[in-house]
Amino acid sequence: MDNTDPPKALVRAVRRLLEPLVRLLIAHGITYPLLSALLKNVYVEVARKHFRVGDKPLTDSRVSVLTGVHRKDVKRFREEPEAFEAPASVSLGAQIIGLWTGGAGYLDESGAPLPLPRSTTDGSPSFDGLVEQVSKDVRPRTLLDEWLRSGWVDVEGDRVILNTHAFVPREGFDDQVYFYGRNLHDHMAAGTHNLLGGTPTFLERAVFYGDLSEKSVSELEELARPAAMKAVQDLNRSALERKDKDQEAPGRKHRFSFGVYFYSESDEPEDDDPGDETPGDGRDR
Numbered sequence: 001m002d003n004t005d006p007p008k009a010l011v012r013a014v015r016r017l018l019e020p021l022v023r024l025l026i027a028h029g030i031t032y033p034l035l036s037a038l039l040k041n042v043y044v045e046v047a048r049k050h051f052r053v054g055d056k057p058l059t060d061s062r063v064s065v066l067t068g069v070h071r072k073d074v075k076r077f078r079e080e081p082e083a084f085e086a087p088a089s090v091s092l093g094a095q096i097i098g099l100w101t102g103g104a105g106y107l108d109e110s111g112a113p114l115p116l117p118r119s120t121t122d123g124s125p126s127f128d129g130l131v132e133q134v135s136k137d138v139r140p141r142t143l144l145d146e147w148l149r150s151g152w153v154d155v156e157g158d159r160v161i162l163n164t165h166a167f168v169p170r171e172g173f174d175d176q177v178y179f180y181g182r183n184l185h186d187h188m189a190a191g192t193h194n195l196l197g198g199t200p201t202f203l204e205r206a207v208f209y210g211d212l213s214e215k216s217v218s219e220l221e222e223l224a225r226p227a228a229m230k231a232v233q234d235l236n237r238s239a240l241e242r243k244d245k246d247q248e249a250p251g252r253k254h255r256f257s258f259g260v261y262f263y264s265e266s267d268e269p270e271d272d273d274p275g276d277e278t279p280g281d282g283r284d285r
Helices: 008-027 032-050 060-067 071-079 088-100 127-134 140-150 173-195 214-248
Strands: 153-156 159-162
Touching (some): 032 060, 032 071
């Protein structure tokens, strides 16, 4: 094992990305000892998955050397693997919203999701039909009540209207946390892949400026929201079309993620981050 010190720039970057995570953990009572135990498990899992030599699985001793985790813990994690499943509401809701925002017949001329009548008798698009197209195991009325409670939709007369913020649940902590973990995982995985010299290089770009007024940042956020939503909706429609075409295609084992975000805060340079010393130069990386 390489005993040289890790790159200082990498240590600074890891510290910075951990700060918002630790803030969330403290807010929900996840203490350092609990995080430490979780990290131990993750270290073992990552070593086994990404640091094999050829096709042979790593021995417990090799995993222990790579990670610094005691061999008895490595053995325990191997014998008692953790399983994780997304909340059922996440999977079902994502499929229905994906179809509503990208499926033929559910969009107006501008590409926006149509308001849907609760039900129809002539086979034209309806909310009940939309739900049943994805799953017949849930009652549309039950789902509608839940989505009204969470703010995903509004009802005007007999029409159900999808809210533009439906991609981010306002309520339902399990759903929110699932997307938090999935989205940030994929963003970090893309950056890690690129840093390690992986090919092909994944798209990972950001625009960042400093020395701006609060008013200017607010105006830029208002510009970013419709542009971001359009990009998400356009890609969603294209993905739905390809998913239909791929029904009979071999090797249907691939997935992708595409995401957008906007963040702002008081612009105070940090002592250990030379990149913050010239915040107003305007960069796209």
